[in-house]
Amino acid sequence: MIEYRNGSNIKREQLELLYDSVGWIAYTKNLKGLEQALVNSLYVASAWHEEQLVGLIRVIGDDQTILYVQDILIHPDYQRQKIGTTLMSDVLETYKHVRQKVLLTVDEPDVRGFYESFGFESCDKGSTVAFYKEF
Template identity: 75%
Template sequence: MIEYKKGYQIDSKNLKELYNSVGWIAYTQDLVGLERAITHSLYVVSAWHGEQLVGLIRVVGDGYTILYIQDILIHPDYQQQKIGTKLMCDVLETYKHVRQKVLLTVDAPNVRGFYESFGFESCDRGVAVAFYREY
């Protein structure tokens, strides 16, 4: 059974294991920075199977006019079990009053379908334009 928790109390070992499991090693090369990012997020919901962190969503923003979904990740062994759907639904319900909800992700058919199922539109198909800069 999956348990969902709101808040920031996630130890670095669990964070490292989850982020590494999906190949997001840029985050885990600076665990102190990742912990700070989690702590300074506007909202975090995590999914647990016993003592194992199996999913996480975190958002940044002001919580009134804009919300940026920074990370949503599910351990590969737990994907396709609606964990990501529950995490996303929680965020969208909690911040339903926020007009702009934004995210940036890789382009893949299953990724597009997932976000489009929540009403997100890709900027390459809509009237908005998106810009991105990574150092």
């Protein structure tokens, strides 16, 4: 059974295991920075199987006009069990009053379909444009 929790108080080791499981090693190269990013987030929700962190979503924003889904990740052993759907639904319900919701992700058919199922539109299909810069 999956238990859902709110809050950024998650042990470093748990974060490292989850982020590494999906190959997000850029985050785990600086675990202190990842912990601080969670603390600084507007909202963090997580999914747990017993004492194992199996899913996480975190958002940043101003709680009024903009909400940015920064991270949503599910351990590969727990994918396709509606954990991501539950986490995203929680965020969208909690912040339904926020006018603009944004996220940036890889372009893969399953990923695109997941976000489109929540009403997100890809900038390549609409009248908006998106820019990003990585260092």
